[in-house]
Amino acid sequence: MKTTYITLSLSAVLLLGISSCKKGEVASTEPEAYASADSTATIVSDSISSVATMKVKDKQFIKTADINMEVKDVYNTTLSIEKSVQDLGGFVVKSNLQSNIVSENTYNTSNEEAMLIKKYQTENTMQVRVPTEKLGELLTLVNNNKLFLNSRSVNAEDITASIKYAEMEGKRNQKTSENIGQLKTDKDKVKLDDENMAEGNIQKLTSMDTTDNLKYSTVDIYIKEPKLRIAEIAITNTSSIDNKYKFNFIYQVKEGFVYGFYLIQNIIVALINIWPLLLIAGIGIYFFRKRKTAKHEQSKISE
Structure with missing residues (x-):
């Protein structure tokens, strides 16, 4: 009984060793066959998720990727990514590069000149499409531009049943x-x-959309610079110009006389326009005073 137990134990150890060797051989020659859509495994040679290069027999996948990272120079990185995409046979769907201004101040350096100081941060939101077999290569090239990787997701949707x-x-x-x-x-x-x-x-x-999505993988890329940039722009000192022309005494006096003259004209014209009313008012006042005078004289006679 003891001999049988020892024999079984040795057999189990031997089988485990053989199984481990076979798994190691498969992993080294074809690791993509065992990758899954939510896998976090990476290929040591290029540090890219195995999902990007995954191939499984009798399975078809639509692959997408989403990258969020910080780079040294957004503009140069954008040019680099766009060139890499074109070299790989892909194309850029969207590239929205913009500078977000954090602060903007103007400092006068002389009576005529000033300096505009802008603090800003540059970012770009991109969407590119590359042949699916080149997805892993593109992710490697994009990864080479990073200073810090905030997040990256690579997805492979199995659509075999849908097809x-x-x-x-x-x-x-x-x-x-x-x-x-x-x-x-x-x-x-x-x-x-x-x-x-x-x-x-x-x-x-x-079917056409599915075929296109199988042939080309979609990659969304968001890049930004970790620190603020400063732009120094030479401009005209507008404060001195405003003070120079803000008030001119002689001109203002001249304008005052002209305005007063036109004001008198407008008053005269307005009075002419309402002459009937003035005439009626004058007649009314005349009769009112005449009547008042008559009453006053009558009261004196009665006394």
Whole structure:
């Protein structure tokens, strides 16, 4: 019994050793076959997630990546990434480079000159597409520009089942078209044929999008500079110019006389426009005073 136990133990150890050796051989020759969409494993040679280069027999994946990192110079890094994408046979979908101003101050250096100081931080939001087989290479080239990597995600969506389903739907659509063709031509047949063709067009469009996404991987890249930059811009001293022309005594006096003259003219014209009212008011005042005078004289006589 003891001999049998020892024999079984040695056999188990031997099998474990063989299994470990085989796993090591497979990992060294074809590690991408064991990668998954949420894998955190990296390839030592280029420090890129194995998801980017993953290949599994009888499986098809749509691969995407999202990178957020800090770089020394956003503008130069943008040019470098765009050139790398073109060299790999890809293209840039979007590149939105902008400088966010943190502060802006003006300092006068003389009566005529001043210096505008801007503190800003440059960033760029990019979206590029590269052939899927070149995704790992692009991620390596982008990674070479980093100062600090904030985050990076690489995803591989398995759409094998979706492709099979799309093929079955295409066959069903074709069969439906053949069945409709056998119907007697009338208004209902035309409607059915039109609906079937519309469904077929949607399936073709979906198939084209899927094929394109399989062929080209989409990579979203956000880069920024870790520190603020300072721009010194020579400008004119506007304060001295404003003070120089803010008040001119002789001109203001002249303008005052002109304004007063026109004001008198406007008053005279306004009075002329309301002469009927002035006439009525004058007559009213005249009769009011005359009546008041008559009453006063009458009161004196009565006394």
